[in-house]
Amino acid sequence: xxxxxxxxxxxxxxxxxxxxxxxxxxxxxxxxxxxxxxxxxxxxxxxxxxxxxxxxxxxxxxxxxxxxxxxxxxxxxxxxxxxxxxxxxxxxxxxxxxxxxxxxxxxxxxxxxxxxxxxxxxxxxxxxxxxxxxxxxxxxxxxxxxxxxxxxxxxxxxxxxxxxxxxxxxxxxxxxxxxxxxxxxxxxxxxxxxxxxxxxxxxxxxxxxxxxxxxxxxxxxxxxxxxxxxxxxxxxxxxxxxxxxxxxxxxxxxxxxxxxxxxxxxxxxxxxxxxxxxxxxxxxxxxxxxxxxxxxxxxxxxxxxxxxxxxxxxxxxxxxxxxxxxxxxxxxxxxxxxxxxxxxxxxxxxxxxxxxxxxxxxxxxxxxxxxxxxxxxxxxxx
Amino acid sequence: xxxxxxxxxxxxxxxxxxxxxxxxxxxxxxxxxxxxxxxxxxxxxxxxxxxxxxxxxxxxxxxxxxxxxxxxxxxxxxxxxxxxxxxxxxxxxxxxxxxxxxxxxxxxxxxxxxxxxxxxxxxxxxxxxxxxxxxxxxxxxxxxxxxxxxxxxxxxxxxxxxxxxxxxxxxxxxxxxxxxxxxxxxxxxxxxxxxxxxxxxxxxxxxxxxxxxxxxxxxxxxxxxxxxxxxxxxxxxxxxxxxxxxxxxxxxxxxxxxxxxxxxx
Ligand SMILES: Cc1cc2nc3c(=O)[nH]c(=O)nc-3n(C[C@H](O)[C@H](O)[C@H](O)COP(=O)(O)OP(=O)(O)OC[C@H]3O[C@@H](n4cnc5c(N)ncnc54)[C@H](O)[C@@H]3O)c2cc1C
Numbered sequence: 098x099x100x101x102x103x104x105x106x107x108x109x110x111x112x113x114x115x116x117x118x119x120x121x122x123x124x125x126x127x128x129x130x131x132x133x134x135x136x137x138x139x140x141x142x143x144x145x146x147x148x149x150x151x152x153x154x155x156x157x158x159x160x161x162x163x164x165x166x167x168x169x170x171x172x173x174x175x176x177x178x179x180x181x182x183x184x185x186x187x188x189x190x191x192x193x194x195x196x197x198x199x200x201x202x203x204x205x206x207x208x209x210x211x212x213x214x215x216x217x218x219x220x221x222x223x224x225x226x227x228x229x230x231x232x233x234x235x236x237x238x239x240x241x242x243x244x245x246x247x248x249x250x251x252x253x254x255x256x257x258x259x260x261x262x263x264x265x266x267x268x269x270x271x272x273x274x275x276x277x278x279x280x281x282x283x284x285x286x287x288x289x290x291x292x293x294x295x296x297x298x299x300x301x302x303x304x305x306x307x308x309x310x311x312x313x314x315x316x317x318x319x320x321x322x323x324x325x326x327x328x329x330x331x332x333x334x335x336x337x338x339x340x341x342x343x344x345x346x347x348x349x350x351x352x353x354x355x356x357x358x359x360x361x362x363x364x365x366x367x368x369x370x371x372x373x374x375x376x377x378x379x380x381x382x383x384x385x386x387x388x389x390x391x392x393x394x395x396x397x398x399x400x401x402x403x404x405x406x407x408x409x410x411x412x413x414x415x416x417x418x419x420x421x422x423x424x425x426x427x428x429x430x431x432x433x434x435x436x437x438x439x440x441x442x443x444x445x446x447x448x449x450x451x452x453x454x455x456x457x458x459x460x461x462x463x464x465x466x467x468x469x470x471x472x473x474x475x476x477x478x479x
Numbered sequence: 480x481x482x483x484x485x486x487x488x489x490x491x492x493x494x495x496x497x498x499x500x501x502x503x504x505x506x507x508x509x510x511x512x513x514x515x516x517x518x519x520x521x522x523x524x525x526x527x528x529x530x531x532x533x534x535x536x537x538x539x540x541x542x543x544x545x546x547x548x549x550x551x552x553x554x555x556x557x558x559x560x561x562x563x564x565x566x567x568x569x570x571x572x573x574x575x576x577x578x579x580x581x582x583x584x585x586x587x588x589x590x591x592x593x594x595x596x597x598x599x600x601x602x603x604x605x606x607x608x609x610x611x612x613x614x615x616x617x618x619x620x621x622x623x624x625x626x627x628x629x630x631x632x633x634x635x636x637x638x639x640x641x642x643x644x645x646x647x648x649x650x651x652x653x654x655x656x657x658x659x660x661x662x663x664x665x666x667x668x669x670x671x672x673x674x675x676x677x678x679x680x681x682x683x684x685x686x687x688x689x690x691x692x693x694x695x696x697x698x699x700x701x702x703x704x705x706x707x708x709x710x711x712x713x714x715x716x717x718x719x720x721x722x723x724x725x726x727x728x729x730x731x732x733x734x735x736x737x738x739x740x741x742x743x744x
Contacts, residue, residue, distance in 0.1 A: 109553070109554070110672065113669065120666075120669075146671045147671045160672050160676075
């Protein structure tokens with residue numbers, strides 16, 4: 098049966114996330130954005146409250162939520178600050194390969210101590226020479242006895258400067274293309290693991306992004322996830338899981354944009370009445386609301402599909418792509434509703450546009466999402 | 480020792496309230512029930528005491544329609560309370576502070592509770608009577624508008640600070656006692672996600688309406704009857720002043736106050 102009503106458990110999870118977002122994150126969002134500050138104390142608190150490792154089952158020390166419930170939480174967090182949310186959910190992205198490809202022994206050995214304390218992890222797929230074409234990685238893994246030796250560079254890696262654990266995708270044989278790729282769990286302590294300095298970014302400035310270089314880093318074979326050559330499949334299945342929460346993040350940005358725009362439209366007067374009474378503004382708000390609600394429902398549908406055991410490549414690509422495009426449009430229109438004030442950093446809406454932009458790029462650009470959608474679609478017409 | 484903390488479900492501040500069909504009460508349709516604000520302070524103080532006194536447990540107790548009461552009890556468990564009792568409001572029982580106190584008294588009289596904490600008043604009817612009435616029924620002292628409560632192990636007594644006009648008084652109180660909390664100094668904690676999940680499955684002790692009916696019979700006759708429930712009339716008469724400079728704004732405001740509102744000549 099289709100049912101759009103949340104259970105009382107889901108309502109309490111969402112309310113808790115909303116409270117955290119409004120009391121702990123929102124008051125610091127503008128300051129962290131301006132200064133490009135990584136608010137470690139907020140992330141630590143998020144971990145304490147169980148908001149960090151949402152996808153990790155409780156038996157390994159995580160919160161163990163269904164994807165749908167994760168999305169409810171991510172939307173609330175992103176409403177307060179998408180940048181902080183990116184850093185909070187980066188652990189889900191980095192740990193998902195372990196959940197998908199790890200043995201029981203690996204999961205307990207790696208996740209139990211990781212989740213028991215405040216730790217950050219990074220997902221290292223993208224390289225300077227290209228992110229979209231993940232099959233042609235250059236980072237090299239050479240087998241040496243019971244170790245692999247990693248050499249190469251990753252870029253745009255979320256939380257990399259502060260992470261204690263990296264899931265790294267590298268090739269043992271570039272001529273094999275995606276069949277030569279393996280996934281490794283690499284501890285920050287490993288010699289030859291060198292995170293770079295934080296990048297200056299357009300948005301998500303409360304999150305930290307940097308390169309990670311591997312110079313002869315020795316990783317035990319016991320830290321390879323899955324069978325030899327399974328790395329590419331693990332990466333793609335990971336993104337199938339984690340794309341949908343990006344739809345939720347974009348939905349949170351769009352909701353924030355509408356909340357600001359509607360309140361401002363009722364407050365701001367021109368020509369003797371609130372601008373909310375001019376039909377041009379009403380039409381904007383109506384269109385923004387349609388985009389928001391469609392984004393949320395597509396996100397919910399994708400999460401629901403995956404929670405029901407399907408891979409959901411099409412649904413999650415649709416959700417991520419549509420919601421991030423919607424967030425961009427809605428944030429853009431919110432600025433327009435604010436007029437000149439919308440363009441000023443003193444007001445909250447220009448940040449939303451800068452933040453929404455990233456959702457169209459990371460976890461697979463929207464061009465790549467459209468390729469996935471078309472491929473899935475055309476397969477059905479074989 | 481066992482600390483009891485009384486928690487009342489009240490309409491969420493963001494809920495739009497409507498009178499019911501009879502016009503004498505709140506229409507419960509679509510209302511979201513949450514833990515009353517001062518009660519949240521009481522829960523926080525109870526948990527702080529539990530953390531500072533070894534061997535202490537906290538039981539949350541709520542009186543009201545079952546589903547509503549259990550919702551706030553689960554919230555209290557998620558925050559860290561060890562156990563919960565729901566006291567079911569019999570159908571048709573009036574919403575009256577004395578009746579509530581009698582119902583809670585029934586639950587408390589069955590347990591050896593050393594300390595009862597509650598909010599100084601609830602965010603809906605704001606009567607502020609349940610704490611004092613309950614203390615009277617239990618025959619123990621009540622301390623109102625407390626802003627913080629500490630356990631002094633040396634003297635085996637509570638030290639609490641009460642907010643009074645223009646300042647604070649510090650009081651030493653022996654147990655048993657009822658303490659009603661003002662907004663606490665320390666912000667109430669946020670429930671952890673795993674605890675929220677666990678609280679959904681926690682067992683809640685129930686006192687059925689049948690048992691409660693006889694306990695409230697005597698006071699029920701004394702209960703205040705609510706004659707009408709109306710929303711305040713919508714605000715009118717707001718006037719926006721158009722201006723180009725602060726001087727102009729002040730000048731216009733003075734003119735309106737003098738000529739239209741006739742606040743001064
Ligand atoms: C702030 C931030 C955080 C990030 N965090 C992480 C992280 O934690 N881990 C990680 O691994 N990566 C991360 N990324 C990287 C991100 O996933 C990549 O930037 C993204 O996948 C695009 O790769 P690229 O930048 O190399 O662009 P390219 O792959 O070079 O693409 C450039 C443009 O060409 C388009 N394009 C490429 N191929 C095609 C095609 N076949 N058809 C049509 N159009 C195409 C793209 O859509 C894009 O518009 C992050 C990026 C940013 C900006």
